[in-house]
Amino acid sequence: MSTFLQRCARVALAASLLASAGLAHAAYPERPVTLVVTFPPGGTVDVVARLIGPKLAAELGQPVVIENRGGAGGMIGGAMVARAKPDGYTLMLDASNHAQNPAIQPRMQFDTLKDFAPVSLLLRAPNILVVTPSSEIRTVEDLVRLGKDDKNPVYFASSGPGSAQHLGGELFNLLAKTQLQHVAYKGGGPAMIDVMSGQVPVMFASMGSSWQHVKNGKLRAVATGGSQRSPVAPEMATIAESGVPGFESYEWNAVFAPTGTPAEIVDQVSQALAKVLKDPGIAQQLAAIGAEPVGSTPADLDTFRRAEIAKWQKVVKEAGLKLD
Template identity: 75%
Template sequence: MNPLFSLTCRTVATIAATLMTCSAALAAYPERPITMVVTYPPGGTVDVVARLIGPKLAEKLGQPVVIENRGGAGGMIGGAVVAKAKPDGYTLMLDASNHAQNPAVHSKMQFDTLKDFAPVSLLLRVPNMLVVTPNAPFQTVADVIAKGKDPAHPVYFASAGPGSAQHLAGELFNLMAGTHLVHVAYKGGGPAMLDVMAGQVPVMFASMGSGWQHVKNGKLRALAVGGATRSPSAPDLPTIAESGVPGYESYEWNAIFAPAGTPPAILDQLSKALAEVLKDPGVAQTLAGIGAEAIGSTPAELDTFRQAEIAKWQKVVGEANLKLD
């Protein structure tokens, strides 16, 4: 027998055996519980979403999904944990829109957002709302724009903190509307919203997920939503874009990521399972109740989305000359 032919056969056999072993391992996934690291503290919207989809995902995969909250630093504490985790599909991250905003506002981070995380699925988007204190002298977006153009009599807006989704939504509004709204940073969205309800600060670009309940009970007045179209949860509420700021869009969103290097077959399996979870009537009804748009994307679609979001907020931060580090 030709020695070269023998060597070739052995090589092919080795490769085939390796592929079969890998295929068997992937076919068995998952064989043990999966940890879902939530990059925000318990009780917030991101945590609520995790505890809504976690049990349903466990049913689809046949293994428990353990929720582990690692909040702090706008999602970067949890992100640092997941970035260093083994890329085997057993550690996932449920992150929010700060995933794309942190690279724009922080020059020093413990990880590279694009290189250290593999996209799995964009779960949902929730539009920001322009809300005001009920007795504030603003009835429309046009009122805010008119008063916000006078730097001698500043209009203040609250946010969860420097570089937060609410802060950047306000800066985007300033750039597109030509206003000079002045940012007031709080240590969290809850305290910020409480002060807007109390009249300490008159304006906030709040997530519909956390602010809509306060609008319904009269503690806040909503002027417009930040989505590209009106929200099915509030069809009579105009968009900011149709209220004098054409092209304005601002969402908060949730997505699942895995450590970079996680096998594509596992990413696809997780993505398909999550898409099925989001079609569950109970899940869909709960998300609709907070004004969320359920999506359930492919990994490739999430990758395209996050790159566009990073570019968008880098442009906003640059044009607004924000320095947060």
């Protein structure tokens, strides 16, 4: 074969391979997709996964298998996904710990920014300042005043050291110049039970897990932690507008893929999730747990998570927080 014909054959082969690759990506997915949830069954993150899973499956045309890999504040599931093949068949549903762990965890099994490709910010739910119904704390101003009393410390509960509730309380301390004392529990459930019973008076709780208790009178909501009032409770002021400017604390859920997943697959999943979150039924069910649907682009999620990581790193540094 002449040199000219050899070159033509190589060009044809390369074109064929490129076409095949394009067809492979265009055909995605050809089998079930696994959505790894970084928290155990029954919690808010799991509820969200099982809410969107069937709708996402319908958009993709393949089953979406929910696999719970909870533990270590989301790091067990994260380590699994970081090592997964970047082909679009393993995705991760993570929460705000995605940005908080790099700020406070001394030993990480992965690099949050380098090992995960952003897909979509699904939702945000503001943390909400709740107190025991019998508490004398009825306003943010009350908490600020009482929180500056050295002789009678005010305690706040959280689901554990380094959790969103813990860091929310520390952010409050920094901005309001209070000295609220942290009480860590092994999970949000036990913490909330003790706040309802009056063992600990205050919690910067997840709206998703606390809102039902507020509605049935077992907790009293004082203010929400978002930058704006929540559509779920528009009559309730934010902590920022109640005397602690700059306070902003959300719990959020987002989907990520292993770094190296083809951009066209990431975009396809992101667009499918955006459609799912526009479903009126999904929006209504998310509102019931105090969450606002988002459905962002991959680029917007990347900007959001980088800002969140930087924010919590600053809080941890200024508060002098350390985990053993």
